[in-house]
Amino acid sequence: ANIFRAKIVDVGRSSLTIEATGDENKLRGIEDLLRAYGIKEIIRTGKVAMSRNSKEV
Template identity: 60%
Template structure:
């Protein structure tokens, strides 16, 4: 099962390496990882997507709690959470077909961020399933390049225990 972990850590060098090293040493693969500073510049939030059974997931969280640089771990897998991902598509776009690609982008509330001689670069955010659907449509035109950020997640509403 895929698990979504939101991990609040110290914003200093070496923390990312310690967290990812601990997970990989136990034989788990990190499917997606995003890290960025929070509203408090001394802290960073890591969103980690990892495939593990319940026993393995429990092992990961217990080991993470032992790391000095880890302040809080939230399991957003089953929680009411907001999940988003960012993707950039560079799509083959001859001048006569550009309007079709722009229309697809508009339907998905995406935007064209660059126009090349024979390509359009489209930026989109949303759920992974939305971005997968866009990718399927753009494949018919020819995707020259694609990059995705990986999933970020946050619990919904105001929770007093959130940092």
């Protein structure tokens, strides 16, 4: 999971929710690997900017 900067954020009886960050190639790579296990849904946010402390972005 560290290769893809991914983490499991929820576990159910028959599913996992995985959060992954990275460029398009990295995300496509993890998607290709997980496809063999069956993917129910993929949600992408695109680019997101967040500020730290009181600094503006």
